[in-house]
Amino acid sequence: xxxxxxxxxxxxxxxxxxxxxxxxxxxxxxxxxxxxxxxxxxxxxxxxxxxxxxxxxxxxxxxxxxxxxxxxxxxxxxxxxxxxxxxxxxxxxxxxxxxxxxxxxxxxxxxxxxxxxxxxxxxxxxxxxxxxxxxxxxxxxxxxxxxxxxxxxxxxxxxxxxxxxxxxxxxxxxxxxxxxxxxxxxxxxxxxxxxxxxxxxxxxxxxxxxxxxxxxxxxxxxxxxxxxxxxxxxxxxxxxxxxxxxxxxxxxxxxxxxxxxxxxxxxxxxxxxxxxxxxxxxxxxxxxxxxxxxxxxxxxxxxxxxxxxxxxxxxxxxxxxxxxxxxxxxxxxxxxxxxxxxxxxxxxxxxxxxxxxxxxxxxxxxxxxxxxxxxxxxxxxxxxxxxxxxxxxxxxxxxxxxxxxxxxxxxxxxxxxxxxxxxxxxxxxxxxxxxxxxxxxxxxxxxxxxxxxxxxxxxxxxxxxxxxxxxxxxxxxxxxxxxxxxxxxxxxxxxxxxxxxxxxxxxxxxxxxxxxxxxxxxxxxxxxxxxxxxxxxxxxxxxxxxxxxxxxxxxxxxxxxxxxxxxxxxxxxxxxxxxxxxxxxxxxxxxx
Amino acid sequence: xxxxxxxxxxxxxxxxxxxxxxxxxxxxxxxxxxxxxxxxxxxxxxxxxxxxxxxxxxxxxxxxxxxxxxxxxxxxxxxxxxxxxxxxxxxxxxxxxxxxxxxxxxxxxxxxxxxxxxxxxxxxxxxxxxxxxxxxxxxxxxxxxxxxxxxxxxxxxxxxxxxxxxxxxxxxxxxxxxxxx
Numbered sequence: 001x002x003x004x005x006x007x008x009x010x011x012x013x014x015x016x017x018x019x020x021x022x023x024x025x026x027x028x029x030x031x032x033x034x035x036x037x038x039x040x041x042x043x044x045x046x047x048x049x050x051x052x053x054x055x056x057x058x059x060x061x062x063x064x065x066x067x068x069x070x071x072x073x074x075x076x077x078x079x080x081x082x083x084x085x086x087x088x089x090x091x092x093x094x095x096x097x098x099x100x101x102x103x104x105x106x107x108x109x110x111x112x113x114x115x116x117x118x119x120x121x122x123x124x125x126x127x128x129x130x131x132x133x134x135x136x137x138x139x140x141x142x143x144x145x146x147x148x149x150x151x152x153x154x155x156x157x158x159x160x161x162x163x164x165x166x167x168x169x170x171x172x173x174x175x176x177x178x179x180x181x182x183x184x185x186x187x188x189x190x191x192x193x194x195x196x197x198x199x200x201x202x203x204x205x206x207x208x209x210x211x212x213x214x215x216x217x218x219x220x221x222x223x224x225x226x227x228x229x230x231x232x233x234x235x236x237x238x239x240x241x242x243x244x245x246x247x248x249x250x251x252x253x254x255x256x257x258x259x260x261x262x263x264x265x266x267x268x269x270x271x272x273x274x275x276x277x278x279x280x281x282x283x284x285x286x287x288x289x290x291x292x293x294x295x296x297x298x299x300x301x302x303x304x305x306x307x308x309x310x311x312x313x314x315x316x317x318x319x320x321x322x323x324x325x326x327x328x329x330x331x332x333x334x335x336x337x338x339x340x341x342x343x344x345x346x347x348x349x350x351x352x353x354x355x356x357x358x359x360x361x362x363x364x365x366x367x368x369x370x371x372x373x374x375x376x377x378x379x380x381x382x383x384x385x386x387x388x389x390x391x392x393x394x395x396x397x398x399x400x401x402x403x404x405x406x407x408x409x410x411x412x413x414x415x416x417x418x419x420x421x422x423x424x425x426x427x428x429x430x431x432x433x434x435x436x437x438x439x440x441x442x443x444x445x446x447x448x449x450x451x452x453x454x455x456x457x458x459x460x461x462x463x464x465x466x467x468x469x470x471x472x473x474x475x476x477x478x479x480x481x482x483x484x485x486x487x488x489x490x491x492x493x494x495x496x497x498x499x500x501x502x503x504x505x506x507x508x509x510x511x512x513x514x515x516x517x518x519x520x521x522x523x524x525x526x527x528x529x530x531x532x533x534x535x536x537x538x539x540x541x542x543x544x545x546x547x548x549x550x551x552x553x554x555x556x557x558x559x560x561x562x563x564x565x566x567x568x569x570x571x572x573x574x575x576x577x578x579x580x581x582x583x584x585x586x587x588x589x590x591x592x
Numbered sequence: 593x594x595x596x597x598x599x600x601x602x603x604x605x606x607x608x609x610x611x612x613x614x615x616x617x618x619x620x621x622x623x624x625x626x627x628x629x630x631x632x633x634x635x636x637x638x639x640x641x642x643x644x645x646x647x648x649x650x651x652x653x654x655x656x657x658x659x660x661x662x663x664x665x666x667x668x669x670x671x672x673x674x675x676x677x678x679x680x681x682x683x684x685x686x687x688x689x690x691x692x693x694x695x696x697x698x699x700x701x702x703x704x705x706x707x708x709x710x711x712x713x714x715x716x717x718x719x720x721x722x723x724x725x726x727x728x729x730x731x732x733x734x735x736x737x738x739x740x741x742x743x744x745x746x747x748x749x750x751x752x753x754x755x756x757x758x759x760x761x762x763x764x765x766x767x768x769x770x771x772x773x
Binding site: 101112122 | 675681683684685687688690691692693727728730731739740742763764767772773
């Protein structure tokens with residue numbers, strides 16, 4: 001790569017050719033203020049906050065779009081530059097409602113911070129009095145057009161990151177407004193509520209309904225974690241104040257998603273309405289009674305006993321690697337139980353090499369086979385849509401109703417897999433995204449693309465890859481067990497397929513976070529911590545093992561999934577590892 | 593040494609800025625050793641003396657013709673005029689009226705309020721006439737120092753007065769005292 005030498009504020013800076021002045025300045029840790037620029041978005045030079053003085057240039061130039069060149073001399077805070085920035089801020093403040101004192105974003109607003117930085121202590125232009133609407137039609141967040149500075153970050157986030165193209169601009173000049181589709185209320189639009197626009201908005205124009213007015217950023221803690229809504233394992237930041245989760249945001253540094261999350265990842269966990277289980281319970285005289293952990297675990301250990309043959313074990317895939325490892329170790333290995341099953345299907349292994357979903361961006365033909373990322377792994381659907389924006393062709397091989405079907409140039413039944421494989425063979429760099437819906441015959445046909453195509457597994461469930469690697473999808477028959485241990489965790493499931501098929505007087509131990517028909521029938525209930533309350537690792541669909549950190553304390557007496565199993569093993573006289581680190585170390589490579 | 597004279601008043605304001613002035617707490621005693629408050633909205637004397645004062649402090653927005661008169665009188669009678677609070681600097685909460693227009697705001701407040709029976713928009717000749725646009729004080733007279741904040745922090749007010757007493761006039765407040773909320 002060619003290196004370019006330039007001077008910024010008389011400091012010698014070397015940067016790669018093709019970089020902008022802003023990028024070179026950031027490399028040299030020279031601060032240039034920005035508003036419309038965002039590291040994850042294409043710079044457009046809309047706001048003019050980053051104007052700098054470049055020797056030989058007639059006018060001030062925006063650092064965010066101006067490319068560096070050899071021998072360039074840049075001044076980022078000269079009197080001329082400062083005056084221009086102050087002028088721009090005065091213009092920004094003169095339009096719409098930028099009174100900070102009753103704004104939700106005060107203290108965290110980028111416009112406000114620049115007002116402080118450039119000493120805007122009064123306004124020199126008469127304020128604009130036009131009133132713009134507030135659109136609260138979306139379920140999770142509000143758009144107040146009066147706070148909008150038209151930086152277009154939201155538009156770019158919507159088109160470049162979510163690749164959804166819902167947002168655009170209407171009207172001209174001071175009347176310009178962000179709008180959705182052909183100017184419909186946001187709630188009625190093609191918006192998928194991923195909230196990426198909300199996360200990049202620099203002012204109080206986009207406001208999260210749930211966490212509004214619940215505190216400034218300095219009063220919160222940002223805990224890096226991993227989303228456990230699907231198998232992608234998107235990195236998140238859980239924003240916590242006083243022991244409560246306020247909000248979830250995408251982690252810009254995360255390898256899987258680079259900042260983007262979806263509606264189920266960002267909002268659903270905070271709108272959970274099911275009743276939590278907070279105390280261990282044991283059935284006495286036909287009724288579930290609250291007991292201490294010790295009593296519940298001893299009762300469970302006694303009942304489970306030593307004979308794996310009488311035992312049935314069923315688990316959700318929404319559990320940490322450590323819990324799944326202990327479950328397999330305790331029941332499959334120590335007790336030799338074979339009636340062990342997983343609550344969701346598993347996608348077959350079609351390739352020796354699993355490609356991370358984000359890596360399909362350069363593919364020219366994308367086959368989506370037996371998977372529905374729009375509904376099951378939304379962030380993966382964003383990656384597909386990004387590739388389509390770059391000109392890729394999409395072929396969906398699935399039953400009717402696949403969320404990507406409207407964007408497909410060809411939609412096929414599984415029986416016609418041949419056609420799809422033949423097209424992929426003729427492509428330069430095809431990619432195959434496949435899920436548990438791939439039939440044996442289709443899988444065989446797809447394997448012909450090994451070496452040619454990128455294979456992206458989209459496992460259903462959450463930690464399905466680790467569960468399958470540990471042999472937990474062995475096939476489960478509720479009617480063949482006298483004692484059942486069900487790790488239901490947080491999974492939304494009414495017990496169908498087990499409650500209706502289990503032996504009438506079978507003994508049921510349930511480890512769960514929420515009340516359900518299953519826990520109502522249970523003989524022992526072990527209350528489990530939820531995603532925000534437990535630490536543990538998760539293996540994503542392409543084999544990446546990531547640590548999810550706990551953001552808050554477990555509710556009531558609930559305990560992390562792995563801790564319950566570790567304590568149970570202790571009561572059963574099978575002393576397995578007891579600390580998270582020890583269990584993680586033992587589990588090791590089995591989880592990939 | 594003769595004390596430095598300070599006069600203060602509020603225009604279209606909520607009194608919050610003056611509460612903040614009182615919030616400088618026991619330091620006010622220290623301040624009173626060097627300054628004399630000639631008039632204020634919370635003392636018997638309301639108007640700055642005709643011979644003038646060193647420092648005039650105004651809070652509140654320019655909302656009606658009366659506010660304009662007071663602002664002009666303060667400008668004439670003060671060597672240094674300070675605008676304190678978001679209303680005096682930007683128009684503040686009062687300027688929300690600009691978004692609906694003065695006639696609409698008056699109708700809503702005096703006639704359409706849910707608790708009002710036989711409402712009447714006050715029009716006594718003693719009252720100032722509401723202006724079409726609410727603005728900060730800087731729109732009407734020259735202001736020497738703006739201290740924004742809703743309210744401006746007590747520390748910011750104390751800092752500004754201490755600087756003035758030391759013979760320095762801050763142009764813009766330092767970042768630790770500079771807030772909009």
